[in-house]
Amino acid sequence: MSILVVGSIALDTVRTPFGEAREVLGGSATYFSAAASFFTEVNLVGVVGEDFPEEHMAFLESRSIDTRGLRRMPGKTFRWAGEYGFDLNEAHTLDTQVNVFADFKAEVPEEYRSSEFLFLANIDPDLQRDVLGQVREPLLVAADTMNFWIQRKPDSLRRTLEGVHLLIINDAETRQLAGDPNLVKAAKRILDWGPRALIIKRGEYGALMFNNGRWFAAPAYPLEAIFDPTGAGDTFAGGFLGYLANTRNLSDENVRKAIIMGSVMASFNVEDFSLDRLKTLTYPEIETRYREFKRLAHFEDL
């Protein structure tokens, strides 16, 4: 089963306490696609500029990501620069150059319009709704957003949420979106607006899912070397939706497994800059780490 993703493709410059990477491959749709490609076919909708390096196109194709929806436009590729302190949970944006993304109109190619799984990465909620309108009866629509859109376009975001089954955001965004400091009350309020489930990403503290009045808590894998947290949320979403699309089973039990799979993919991604760790990752490594997550979280009944 294929997934359609719409989001940014970027060239990132990132500084962490462990080093620096300049003009490396980044962007929400890129991280998502690469992670999901370990599990299923991925159709990518986005835009790059004339300067987008051929090696990055070659990488996407090496992962069998369908790039027919990836447009190359006159101008420069979207750029983001950020840095992290020792508290790797939060990125400090140093510079954003929107470039070709400024005039991005998401056109979903005809051959993508029957995609059953859809991921609306963190972009303008107007654009998210635009894409949603072009896809026929998706089985599962997941979306991300951020503080910028929560503040600037709250009404548009609320309209987008009416068409979203699953919202994947972090805990600060959850509190901000719902206007409630208590996570339980905030989650309940957000589900009143449309989504059937909320997944709250908490970085080194793991993830929480709220659906059907119940919670699931997934741990994060304690890592000795976290090099670069950039893209952790999008690789999480990619592993999560990729696993669901592959298994095509939306039972509560399988959704929990998918959350662990998302956590597995994020735990690998932060081990190196950009998508470098995903470039060498193998499926047996993924299975091994899933089992490590199981050992990490397991305890017996009373």
Add this chain to the structure above:
Amino acid sequence: MSILVVGSIALDTVRTPFGEAREVLGGSATYFSAAASFFTEVNLVGVVGEDFPEEHMAFLESRSIDTRGLRRMPGKTFRWAGEYGFDLNEAHTLDTQVNVFADFKAEVPEEYRSSEFLFLANIDPDLQRDVLGQVREPLLVAADTMNFWIQRKPDSLRRTLEGVHLLIINDAETRQLAGDPNLVKAAKRILDWGPRALIIKRGEYGALMFNNGRWFAAPAYPLEAIFDPTGAGDTFAGGFLGYLANTRNLSDENVRKAIIMGSVMASFNVEDFSLDRLKTLTYPEIETRYREFKRLAHFEDL
């Protein structure tokens, strides 16, 4: 199997976004004892002043806590005043009055000296070592500490750690004690100093245990109403050690169950001010919440 605990007994004044409580029962040894008393016999060593209300003594006795080691001294009881913002993870101390605790010499009554389980709550590491020296061959020694002792008495604390099997602290303290921002490296360094296991309390993010080169991640229970986080760490330690003392089984599997039991007790304690929730708590409620923790964290193998 009985537990010996040494720590503070206090009168607390606490302000949270949800209300205020003045001169209520508090103190690390008090929270610990009350939580542990649901599972095992508790021997309490500490000091109170002449002003310590009879109703609090009556409460301790109603929980069958042995108070023969609790001395009443001329002067006033230890007092702490603090407040919490909407981020309930961190207390802001407004006032501390050491009072009778200033001259506290921990004297372990003869009938307590064969205790097999020992909890050294967050007090001066010199005093912790003093108590340790008075107990014969304890099976398990657990200790807490805080930033104050890590900064002021690092050498004394290191000497205390040589006699401690299990250190129970929060993540900021873990990083500060080891001098490493990476939790995995910090945990490894601390275990080099003596303890066999480290339990890291992370408030609303749960707890982590590191021992034998492996991690266990326990979730926190998402609560709709957190009234007052005061004492959460000590009720955690009380539930944890109480369960271990009751079952007298130090296998990795049972230690994990004990960590969940500690988390269960902490999750109840924060539902009301002071020890008020523990006063009405029943064992069937504890069992029910343990099962809820199991559902919260459970996922299947691949």
